[in-house]
Amino acid sequence: MRLLEERICRDGVVGAGNVLKVDSFLNHQMDVPFLSQLGEEIYKRFKDEGITKVLTIEASGIGIACLTAQYFGVPVLFAKKTPTNNIFGDVYTAEVYSYTHERTYTIYVSKRFLNPDDKVLIVDDFLAKGSALVALLKLVESAGASVAGAGIAIEKAYQEGGELVRSMGLRVESLARIASMTEEGIRFLED
């Protein structure tokens, strides 16, 4: 999606440790009208799939998930990283390995909100090594629900996550797919 690629080139900063800083519009400050345009594009790609629920993971996935779900007119369910007082009753859990923090953590969703008749669209801001996405897939599978695919804002296509989940049969639509990035510039894969 040209619009997102241009925004990444304009406002993204490539930092040490292969980090792409997009905190000015995507995952700290969120440019809501812009994210809504991304949400509309994700909607266009999945609108005929009978989506009943959008699933994401806190915290930076929640904004784009809500702005996508608006087009579908369906609820968002966000997996939590701590067993908080906002979740009650039985939960589905899955393990996520964080490469950033070098530790494994558990994510939770209430069993009440994922059902076998749900057709789930997973939405997240980033796809890199795929650990969070695989965990979200496990939550959907645990509930016996079906998954229509994943709508991702930015995929680091030079990392293994995209290939991993596509090889599992998941349809992944990433709005910008980064082929390589250095401090000199960012190169994208064609759609």
Add this chain to the structure above:
Amino acid sequence: MRLLEERICRDGVVGAGNVLKVDSFLNHQMDVPFLSQLGEEIYKRFKDEGITKVLTIEASGIGIACLTAQYFGVPVLFAKKTPTNNIFGDVYTAEVYSYTHERTYTIYVSKRFLNPDDKVLIVDDFLAKGSALVALLKLVESAGASVAGAGIAIEKAYQEGGELVRSMGLRVESLARIASMTEEGIRFLED
């Protein structure tokens, strides 16, 4: 706001420890079309205030903040509870005491995204003892920005947070103000 009061009565559950469970539509599963209606109501109440930015706190404030900001056409900035890799450079910080977890934690926003010419609307899902709201006010004050007020979905009006922040001169618009709640029923304050 009658719509929200009715929803709380229909789907909210009063649990042990004075907890109001609204995880089916507000803070775990999020009924996006419904939250968008709440956002529109907050917009109506603050639309003439020249809002330039919506400020909230992760994670459960992000959904309603984004769906409110859409009406204003402004960005959302969410304070983070951990010094994550998504924040770069200098930060403003404030302390929040969590009564639920009985500990104090620090919240962070990047200095780059709060400026003296910002007119900030704080949006959050709950107001109870006011600790998070006071901390968000401190972040705004640290930046030399001005605050137009706070748009809150549910205020537990029998707790001290609302009075505390109103006595500090803050305009608080809560869409549902709970006067009392027991397992038998929930009573609201009139607007």
